[in-house]
Amino acid sequence: MRPLAWYQLREEIEEFLYFEADLLDQRRFKEWLDLLAEDLVYFMPVRRNVRFGQHAERENTKQGEGISWFDEDKWTLGKRVEQVLTGVHYAEEPLSRVTHMVSNVRLLDVRPSVEDAREVTVGSRFLVYQNRVEYENHTFIGRRTDELRRAGASWQIARREMILEQNVLLAKNLSIFF
Amino acid sequence: MRPLAWYQLREEIEEFLYFEADLLDQRRFKEWLDLLAEDLVYFMPVRRNVRFGQHAERENTKQGEGISWFDEDKWTLGKRVEQVLTGVHYAEEPLSRVTHMVSNVRLLDVRPSVEDAREVTVGSRFLVYQNRVEYENHTFIGRRTDELRRAGASWQIARREMILEQNVLLAKNLSIFF
Amino acid sequence: MRPLAWYQLREEIEEFLYFEADLLDQRRFKEWLDLLAEDLVYFMPVRRNVRFGQHAERENTKQGEGISWFDEDKWTLGKRVEQVLTGVHYAEEPLSRVTHMVSNVRLLDVRPSVEDAREVTVGSRFLVYQNRVEYENHTFIGRRTDELRRAGASWQIARREMILEQNVLLAKNLSIFF
Amino acid sequence: MTTTLPIDQMIDLKRGTISREIFVSPGYYREELEKLFTRAWLFVGHESLIPKPGDFYVSRMGEESVILCRDAQGAVHVFLNSCRHRGMKVCRYEQGNTSLFVCPYHSWSYTTDGRLQGVPLYRALYEGTLNRDEWSLIEVPNLALYKGTVWASWDPAAPDFLDYLGTAVDHLDQVLDCRDGRPGGSEVIGVHKWVFPSNWKFAAENFLGDTYHNPSHRSVDMIGIGPSAQRGQKGRRDNEYNQGHHVWVGHPAGHGMHSVLMPPTMEYEPSYAQYPIVDEYFRHCFEERKRRLGEKARLLPFTGNIFPNASYHGRQPRGICVWHPHSPTETEGWRFFMVDADAPAEVKDVLRRFYMRYSGPAGMTEQDDMENWLYATAASRGTIARRYPFNYQMSMGAYQTDDPIPGDVSLQITDQTPRNYYRVYASYLKGAPWDELVGRPSMRAAAE
Amino acid sequence: MTTTLPIDQMIDLKRGTISREIFVSPGYYREELEKLFTRAWLFVGHESLIPKPGDFYVSRMGEESVILCRDAQGAVHVFLNSCRHRGMKVCRYEQGNTSLFVCPYHSWSYTTDGRLQGVPLYRALYEGTLNRDEWSLIEVPNLALYKGTVWASWDPAAPDFLDYLGTAVDHLDQVLDCRDGRPGGSEVIGVHKWVFPSNWKFAAENFLGDTYHNPSHRSVDMIGIGPSAQRGQKGRRDNEYNQGHHVWVGHPAGHGMHSVLMPPTMEYEPSYAQYPIVDEYFRHCFEERKRRLGEKARLLPFTGNIFPNASYHGRQPRGICVWHPHSPTETEGWRFFMVDADAPAEVKDVLRRFYMRYSGPAGMTEQDDMENWLYATAASRGTIARRYPFNYQMSMGAYQTDDPIPGDVSLQITDQTPRNYYRVYASYLKGAPWDELVGRPSMRAAAE
Amino acid sequence: MTTTLPIDQMIDLKRGTISREIFVSPGYYREELEKLFTRAWLFVGHESLIPKPGDFYVSRMGEESVILCRDAQGAVHVFLNSCRHRGMKVCRYEQGNTSLFVCPYHSWSYTTDGRLQGVPLYRALYEGTLNRDEWSLIEVPNLALYKGTVWASWDPAAPDFLDYLGTAVDHLDQVLDCRDGRPGGSEVIGVHKWVFPSNWKFAAENFLGDTYHNPSHRSVDMIGIGPSAQRGQKGRRDNEYNQGHHVWVGHPAGHGMHSVLMPPTMEYEPSYAQYPIVDEYFRHCFEERKRRLGEKARLLPFTGNIFPNASYHGRQPRGICVWHPHSPTETEGWRFFMVDADAPAEVKDVLRRFYMRYSGPAGMTEQDDMENWLYATAASRGTIARRYPFNYQMSMGAYQTDDPIPGDVSLQITDQTPRNYYRVYASYLKGAPWDELVGRPSMRAAAE
Numbered sequence A, B, C: 001m002r003p004l005a006w007y008q009l010r011e012e013i014e015e016f017l018y019f020e021a022d023l024l025d026q027r028r029f030k031e032w033l034d035l036l037a038e039d040l041v042y043f044m045p046v047r048r049n050v051r052f053g054q055h056a057e058r059e060n061t062k063q064g065e066g067i068s069w070f071d072e073d074k075w076t077l078g079k080r081v082e083q084v085l086t087g088v089h090y091a092e093e094p095l096s097r098v099t100h101m102v103s104n105v106r107l108l109d110v111r112p113s114v115e116d117a118r119e120v121t122v123g124s125r126f127l128v129y130q131n132r133v134e135y136e137n138h139t140f141i142g143r144r145t146d147e148l149r150r151a152g153a154s155w156q157i158a159r160r161e162m163i164l165e166q167n168v169l170l171a172k173n174l175s176i177f178f
Numbered sequence D, E, F: 001m002t003t004t005l006p007i008d009q010m011i012d013l014k015r016g017t018i019s020r021e022i023f024v025s026p027g028y029y030r031e032e033l034e035k036l037f038t039r040a041w042l043f044v045g046h047e048s049l050i051p052k053p054g055d056f057y058v059s060r061m062g063e064e065s066v067i068l069c070r071d072a073q074g075a076v077h078v079f080l081n082s083c084r085h086r087g088m089k090v091c092r093y094e095q096g097n098t099s100l101f102v103c104p105y106h107s108w109s110y111t112t113d114g115r116l117q118g119v120p121l122y123r124a125l126y127e128g129t130l131n132r133d134e135w136s137l138i139e140v141p142n143l144a145l146y147k148g149t150v151w152a153s154w155d156p157a158a159p160d161f162l163d164y165l166g167t168a169v170d171h172l173d174q175v176l177d178c179r180d181g182r183p184g185g186s187e188v189i190g191v192h193k194w195v196f197p198s199n200w201k202f203a204a205e206n207f208l209g210d211t212y213h214n215p216s217h218r219s220v221d222m223i224g225i226g227p228s229a230q231r232g233q234k235g236r237r238d239n240e241y242n243q244g245h246h247v248w249v250g251h252p253a254g255h256g257m258h259s260v261l262m263p264p265t266m267e268y269e270p271s272y273a274q275y276p277i278v279d280e281y282f283r284h285c286f287e288e289r290k291r292r293l294g295e296k297a298r299l300l301p302f303t304g305n306i307f308p309n310a311s312y313h314g315r316q317p318r319g320i321c322v323w324h325p326h327s328p329t330e331t332e333g334w335r336f337f338m339v340d341a342d343a344p345a346e347v348k349d350v351l352r353r354f355y356m357r358y359s360g361p362a363g364m365t366e367q368d369d370m371e372n373w374l375y376a377t378a379a380s381r382g383t384i385a386r387r388y389p390f391n392y393q394m395s396m397g398a399y400q401t402d403d404p405i406p407g408d409v410s411l412q413i414t415d416q417t418p419r420n421y422y423r424v425y426a427s428y429l430k431g432a433p434w435d436e437l438v439g440r441p442s443m444r445a446a447a448e
């Protein structure tokens, strides 16, 4: 069994991720931006169907190279928020109805120590349900690995990697945040 | 980081919600009713597609006014349970197979204090999977806000608001509990 | 409220289940096998549509009798892993993309005591998302009851019962682990 | 499954059988879309949804989205919700107020009376070719406002709505008029929209007077969910009809309903037992209505269906439900819940709560209807099943015409209303002239 | 994709090619539903599923739900699972026991022998019009019980089931009879139902004797999953057939199978290495069977398909699988797992465990079949793909008729069984008379 | 919804209207698959995806999966991805390197040049019947490699790709050539694949020069997302075209594009404001290109569409997008993102980041396109909607032929490119000869 502090930290981190989900689902996008570190890396690779044994090397596109679904910085995400707020971003007008379910929240690494946790690597699963207008209905499911950084009483997201379990994207748009 | 008591309370509440889900999925409906306060409000609004900027005001129908999906009291829910138990409520005969997944359990408010928590406001996400007969297959996904009230060693649900992320309901019935 | 030790134990167990999910989704199948007790029972019943009142008796097939979806031991699961690793198990070649979401983790029983927990019965919910090649897309949702056994610093799965909420299986294969 | 034999071979009114084909075949479904929904008067909405100039409410006609809106001058219009340029849906909001419908695609904009106003770069790119007047939003040629309700038909040759309603109007009035007998005065307090895998006609028939399916509601009848249930009363509703004679009435144009004819001596039947104020209110309305309508007050509405797909509940609950076709085996239901606009708040509150537990996908009563419609549709799709017609032999011939009230009146539960409905249905699929569709007696004889 | 050219242009038995159209085209699919599944004998179930009077088991025939039930007198019936009134599915339970099938919609009720018994308010509403006898549940005109299995055909003119089976019966017997040679005696210990996106004929063909697809099971063959695998044996099963000659046999009515002809001198082949008791049991059965059947004992079953969609596994595993069509590209598989009813508990336990890891969507062997059927179907849908027929040229002409056993017998892996199958398939789509369908030799010559 | 009236009744080029039917009807969709996608030259991929012998990349043509591969000798091939035996998809990997395509079903294997090599048990089972040479993988009869891009046509009679491109080649070159004017030299740095519920032609038209839909991108224009946005510049991209004249050009074979003709005096327009090194690089390329191409350097590409479904973005962003039909109302988009293979790493990095935020389902600009295509398709499906054609009257007649550059050139935003596109489209659906399809002037007159 782990020390109590570990579990307290996990609870704290989990609550942070739930809080983040609330901001997104309540469309408090600007507040959400405040949770992102200035040097944020926001990455969702494209997945490929490869032969057995080649997965580690070739299944996912790599951050910093070529074309992924998202390989962005905070500025770009800020623009995405700005765009929604124009009220004429038609792909989100009327706004989508979105629920973020976050589960399997696991501390993968804590630095420098549990007692003095300044940076943590967190694994989680996401199910993002998007429903819009009348019949548009999409469920995006996958895995996240976040790098969180202590920021005063709260935390900031320094890196987010989202593994969406699809090859051909089975949706017309990725107009929401993960 | 929050005081340990907060996390313990959250764990206690979370366990209560999981327990509730077990009662429902195991079809122990009468025991489930015992978890509902006499003055229960059970509310699921109808969602509407509105222009940017009008959401706070007009997106959701309001509790206590007009027509929602559910705006009920304990008596009505008791009737719904009674109906299932007649064995001739055909919409649930044969009974649906249902799984309630509850996630993102967050304490939004604790009254009067964490040490002496008598009432808590809890946020969560739900995924309710309903499968019946051979091919009927529905997944209802959304957000819940519950008002829980300390009742001896356990808790009671005094208010439940369920935000289903749909406009036109993409299912033939809402014959199950959320 | 339960003793702190209970919650710590629950956190420990939950983390174990999340860890297991990571092994599966990262396709570390051999490491996953190490989590299974030698006398493992891995059981997924077939569900049937029966008249009201007959569910306890006749809804689910029984472990140890007749035909279920899975009623297996560790040897068979070992074979399933072996098969995937041949690289010519076409139903998993190319490999499926899989996410295991685990939620509603509840300690149902702890033996002999919370302080000295050697065996625990754990309830949970699963959503297993499988996406393969281009358009194959399946979401398996249901309930699990696991018997876990303390094994040194970690745990072993001694029994897993998976209740998939379907009658006619709405998928071509069950080629993944639950 | 796409055979479309002559419709007459599907509907045998002499024998009282109707083929399953018309409930499952894509072929007949297409015919319905092209020959029926493009001609018949369809329910579009209610004026209380668009009280002010510029107000709009997006509705449907058949499979298509339409905009119900009140223009700047206060006139009501119904437009196809599709841009004349390249078809984009010009309004994707459900309801609101606007001065222009601006298309998101290339920004053509239309005024609330449908005129194409804004065409970016018109002078440079279209002058001399594009005649703006020819490219207004597509508007229904026929629109009718009746006691708050809005109806439309795509057929320029359609008769006036009141001619179309014919003698069904007396029954519809009981739904639309105030409970105390004043004409009109209703308001819509909410709308339910949902999709279910069933042919749309199962739903329409249900309201046409299929009182025979009562046993399917045994579960609610056993436990009691009505406005007096907390005082121990069983059943789905109060016994307002106790003293009356039930009548099932079919009308020449295909409308059909189940109403109740109360005796001249009728007395108010205590209702809403657990809400004295509401009981008192309805007692007052009852007496007031008797005074105001006299003989006419004897007619109370139960359920009915205005051809083809506008169904109503008359009292407990009260509202109009439209069954929009999605496919031969899928339907989108829209229920508009109604109360008297000037009813006291407590009355409205008691009613809305009852409506919600009774009606629609979350309604304890109608959930069981949906279940039956689903599996009746599913079990009728098969090759063998389609060889065996449905049975409509109930109360064959057991009706008199225009006695005691207008229409073909049956004093017992009957399939006469659906038989009449499908007689007219067949005429639409045969592209019959309006004389026949609104059922001039001569025509009816011929068709029977 | 809805072209339906004459079926003869799709199937070229001389050249050994068959068009992809019949595996993907909605047009041919519809023809199958209307001309094939309405005539051929179809597997419905097993008597062990309905041992007692009033027992029922809901099964399927083609796309439709049917009720297999044993009436109060103990007679077995198969009914279409749809109410005669307005089509509702009268039984939505999978299995059970009842004295009446009460329709949830309007409560018409039917006895277990199909008679319409209860009609609410009959006297008041139907007397004189509704002839109850004409509105019984729709029953199959032809039903056959054979060694526990239940078969039915919708065609009143269909020949007796045994004539239909013809010389295929000797092979089917080896599946249905006890392992020790006693006739019949099997029981169903469980059923798997699942849907997969493939044309149903890929599945049927697989059992028709497509031994050639062995390499697709390389993964299980490499690791060994048979009853002796824990003793290090590789492959999918024990080597029961080691001493025999494999034969692939096609029958006039379209049935085809892969069986094994053991030498007169045949000896028991040790099996179930890790279960001495089971090994001993099967050794006993083997000897007993030899004694009892003598020469006939030489025939051992591998896999087969009774035309059109009832496939079997004969020994390891043992069961019957029906391929119910959902659409040209979707199929619902139902596998009935079988054992000798009186086998010892330990034997049954070892078998059921082997069956589960071998068969169906969770079976290590058949998962790879499903994968191939799916992508063979998908890759055959395209416009270009449909211009190139499949190849059925394997072992052209390499068979002799009625030697050494009845039927067209090939001593090597062959496409003769599918060629024969599609010859008959074409006759159904041409609406041929039964003489041709059950393949009187003359007829066959003609057709070839 | 499956009517297929003569295509000429759908397309009225004189009046400038086109029926909605061709955007929603299953009938016309089928015609497209059978008469258009089986003849026209289609974009298959890029050589940079398969640099080495044995490299393959699985692509699509129309609805079908094809394998683009480089054989052991280094020659490029395109094969239908379906086994000749029973149709199984022979390659289910997206990309890789192999010496053989081994079918998972029965293990037939094909070499990288398509020959059927391995047939298990050939001698025993097929010798004398199966002629291996006749059962190679189905290969496209026409393949063209042009500056790294790979194109194919299923019609043996198709003209050479360059004849097919005709005068569109000058524009395409600007996409495929190095930024500094050297011919070719591009590489694909990634591919996006996604499905969206819209008719494929909405997407093709968008690139054909539908500059008129600019207002739909107001949100990105307001906030600025271009390569200089962090320096406060608004809009979607840099102003490279400031000094030029925009031209919209239609070509005889149906290709159409929006390009820009820069003045002889053109100067480099500062770009990539926030990336000095990139700005410097492009300044260098600009000057170098001017030097190298001279007069020809004046043509800069904006967007275009090579008939029928290969669209491109020429500079910011730069890539080729193929619109694969799934159904009348569903399309699969594949975008190949391109850069100069020898561009500096920092340049490539800035470009890829811009591409990602601009393009595809995650692109801020194109999300709004997708939204419009979806609802334009949806709102055009209805019975009434299909009675009202789309408007293509913009800039009727406002173009000159082969002046100042080849093709029908319009100096203002125009529907002439789509009008021209649908003229050719109609010819395909009428099964016209290639002379007409590639638009010999005479033919065009006739068709207009």
Ligand code: FES
Residues within 6 Å of the ligand: D083, D084, D085, D086, D087, D088, D103, D104, D105, D106, D107, D108, F376
């Ligand atoms: S589609 Fe509406 S303006 Fe072009």
Ligand code: FES
Residues within 6 Å of the ligand: D376, E083, E084, E085, E086, E087, E088, E103, E104, E105, E106, E107, E108
């Ligand atoms: S449908 Fe069965 S009783 Fe009416």
Ligand code: FES
Residues within 6 Å of the ligand: E376, F083, F084, F085, F086, F087, F088, F103, F104, F105, F106, F107, F108
């Ligand atoms: S389908 Fe490819 S080898 Fe048989």
Ligand SMILES: [Fe+3]
Residues within 6 Å of the ligand: D206, D213, D217, D365, D366, D369
């Ligand atoms: Fe009802």
Ligand SMILES: [Fe+3]
Residues within 6 Å of the ligand: E206, E213, E217, E365, E366, E369
């Ligand atoms: Fe197999």
Ligand SMILES: [Fe+3]
Residues within 6 Å of the ligand: F206, F213, F217, F365, F366, F369
């Ligand atoms: Fe655009």
